[in-house]
Amino acid sequence: xxxxxxxxxxxxxxxxxxxxxxxxxxxxxxxxxxxxxxxxxxxxxxxxxxxxxxxxxxxxxxxxxxxxxxxxxxxxxxxxxxxxxxxxxxxxxxxxxxxxxxxxxxxxxxxxxxxxxxxxxxxxxxxxxxxxxxxxxxxxxxxxxxxxxxxxxxxxxxxxxxxxxxxxxxxxxxxxxxxxxxxxxxxxxxxxxxxxxxxxxxxxxxxxxxxxxxxxxxxxxxxxxxxxxxxxxxxxxxxxxxxxxxxxxxxxxxxxxxxxxxxxxxxxxxxxxxxxxxxxxxxxxxxxxxxxxxxxxxxxxxxxxxxxxxxxxxxxxxxxxxxxxxxxxxxxxxxxxxxxxxxxxxxxxxxxxxxxxxxxxxxxxxxxxxxxxxxxxxxxxxxxxxxxxxxxxxxxxxxxxxxxxxxxxxxxxxxxxxxxxxxxxxxxxxxxxxxxxxxxxxxxxxxxxxxxxxxxxxxxxxxxxxxxxxxxxxxxxxxxxxxxxxxxxxxxxxxxxxxxxxxxxxxxxxxxxxxxxxxxxxxxxxxxxxxxxxxxxxxxxxxxxxxxxxx
Numbered sequence: 001x002x003x004x005x006x007x008x009x010x011x012x013x014x015x016x017x018x019x020x021x022x023x024x025x026x027x028x029x030x031x032x033x034x035x036x037x038x039x040x041x042x043x044x045x046x047x048x049x050x051x052x053x054x055x056x057x058x059x060x061x062x063x064x065x066x067x068x069x070x071x072x073x074x075x076x077x078x079x080x081x082x083x084x085x086x087x088x089x090x091x092x093x094x095x096x097x098x099x100x101x102x103x104x105x106x107x108x109x110x111x112x113x114x115x116x117x118x119x120x121x122x123x124x125x126x127x128x129x130x131x132x133x134x135x136x137x138x139x140x141x142x143x144x145x146x147x148x149x150x151x152x153x154x155x156x157x158x159x160x161x162x163x164x165x166x167x168x169x170x171x172x173x174x175x176x177x178x179x180x181x182x183x184x185x186x187x188x189x190x191x192x193x194x195x196x197x198x199x200x201x202x203x204x205x206x207x208x209x210x211x212x213x214x215x216x217x218x219x220x221x222x223x224x225x226x227x228x229x230x231x232x233x234x235x236x237x238x239x240x241x242x243x244x245x246x247x248x249x250x251x252x253x254x255x256x257x258x259x260x261x262x263x264x265x266x267x268x269x270x271x272x273x274x275x276x277x278x279x280x281x282x283x284x285x286x287x288x289x290x291x292x293x294x295x296x297x298x299x300x301x302x303x304x305x306x307x308x309x310x311x312x313x314x315x316x317x318x319x320x321x322x323x324x325x326x327x328x329x330x331x332x333x334x335x336x337x338x339x340x341x342x343x344x345x346x347x348x349x350x351x352x353x354x355x356x357x358x359x360x361x362x363x364x365x366x367x368x369x370x371x372x373x374x375x376x377x378x379x380x381x382x383x384x385x386x387x388x389x390x391x392x393x394x395x396x397x398x399x400x401x402x403x404x405x406x407x408x409x410x411x412x413x414x415x416x417x418x419x420x421x422x423x424x425x426x427x428x429x430x431x432x433x434x435x436x437x438x439x440x441x442x443x444x445x446x447x448x449x450x451x452x453x454x455x456x457x458x459x460x461x462x463x464x465x466x467x468x469x470x471x472x473x474x475x476x477x478x479x480x481x482x483x484x485x486x487x488x489x490x491x492x493x494x495x496x497x498x499x500x501x502x503x504x505x506x507x508x509x510x511x512x513x514x515x516x517x518x519x520x521x522x523x524x525x526x527x528x529x530x531x532x533x534x535x536x537x538x539x540x541x542x543x544x545x546x547x548x549x550x551x
Contacts, residue, residue: 004050007108007140014221025052030232037232038284043225050142056231057152060166066158067122069147075118076146085113091120093169099133102220104140111146112136118150123157127316128171134215135167138227141220165235165299172315174211176305179351181239182207183301186348188243188290190433192250197347199263204351206264210242217271225280236295240287245271247286248278308352312551327358335365335543336387336395341427345385348433349399350421353383356549363545369518371499374546379405381548383421386504388521390539395428398504398512400495407497414503418494424505424512426534434534518544 025042027033042048080088090113099112115136120126136153143149159166168174182204185193196203214223230237249270259266274283293301309315327342334342346354361384362377378384382403389395401421409415425433496503505511512534514521522538 002047003144004047004142007104007111009103009105012103033232037229040225043228053142057155060155060159061161062155062158063160067154069151072118072147072150075121076114079117079121080114085110088117090116093126093129094133098216100137100216102137104137108140111140115146115150126169128174129169131167131211131215138223172306172309176302176309178208179305180302181210181242182351184239184243185246189246192246195250203347209264213242213245213271214238217268219275222280225284236298240290240292243290244283244287252277305352308355312355334545336389336545337427353549356551359548359550361546361548364518364543371516371518375404378546379403385547387545388541389543390535391542392536393428394535396426396535398424404497414496414498416496422494424534
């Protein structure tokens, strides 16, 4: 076929999908390159794709000393010798991953193992990299020989641009990416997340498969199209596609019985057979239709999850903690919710806090109905969980991201604070979690108008002049400003407190108001996205509890 065909088994390839038209890629503008990658400009020309990959990978900024093709030629004989590479054990950092064949011939399959072993020799710092076999197998399709493929993979691994993340190489990075993916699913795939919670004992275990879906289960034609865009746009593309896969899985399988005893196995099977239901183009179209957080925001969220893991001492591979076990039945006692209901709430909170256990800080049954005591017991804890049971047996609550001591910044004036990670929910009579318009539709939010009106709830009705020209240039209210040393204007207003009342919410959603005596409350319901109110418009409080998070 062409000079890049050495390792390809063309009998297994869909040759009809390949074009022999001679095309060249001359553009260097990043925006134009992104468009061409998304459109699949080089997807149907094997030789052109090889040249584009070589060009893109050659432009990756790397460490001063990065192993190249000559290094491979020098070490491969010493490491492999005359032994059959299939008989040699793979390094532990690939986590016994299956090596995708991706329509490689016998020589190509053997070459994957040889390159992995040589990379292990040159990159002793790699401790966990399950995506590596897939990347090597894919790049062999577009390499003239093993040495060239080795050099390209080394450049990806040796990228030293702090703003350009490519492949996870430590267990800490991998595990935090799984937590970050779980956070994103919680925000962008709520229907699928609800299904995962219902059928899985540990949702984080399910989401830990997200890279395997891409680098292991997806057919060759799909991962190649994803890799086209990945080399141009970076790691964020992987999150997008994994979210799209989960959305399609829920759409296709919703209401159907599980095909196996494991939701993980069902998702893997769906991804392997995705050609039956979704084309590569449709998958990418769905992925880029998701209005995801900016690259900077995702990076900050990843950093927060890494920090949480480090504080827990989880930095090397070990038996995964079952997230649901964070709520121990023998140690948990609430007069409002059951252990199962608390575990459901735990599945909604950010992954970095799901590593913690609930700690009762305040209850009206023990501490009385005093707002001042509510504050004194809650302050110093961040985040907190508010639970309310009404005299009508309704149960609702709120996840509050920020320390209540922040209310003092406004002096005697009622001022709003908090972040977009706040949310309210209802457990009785039906389970419902309420998102804010400011999170679901960040383009409607104006951080400038919010900071200018600290005494007013954030409004979803904004003039066109108040919307930033490029939403990706600013941080959404999803992240806590004080956690990441960000300017205060990046924070939003989701909670407020004074000596007279507590207000939670205030965007175009469900707002909860509690009076100073903690006996009476009311709600406002102006959300066009949720038909059901949080609870009765006016209600009497039977019991109120505040829970913190402890290691």
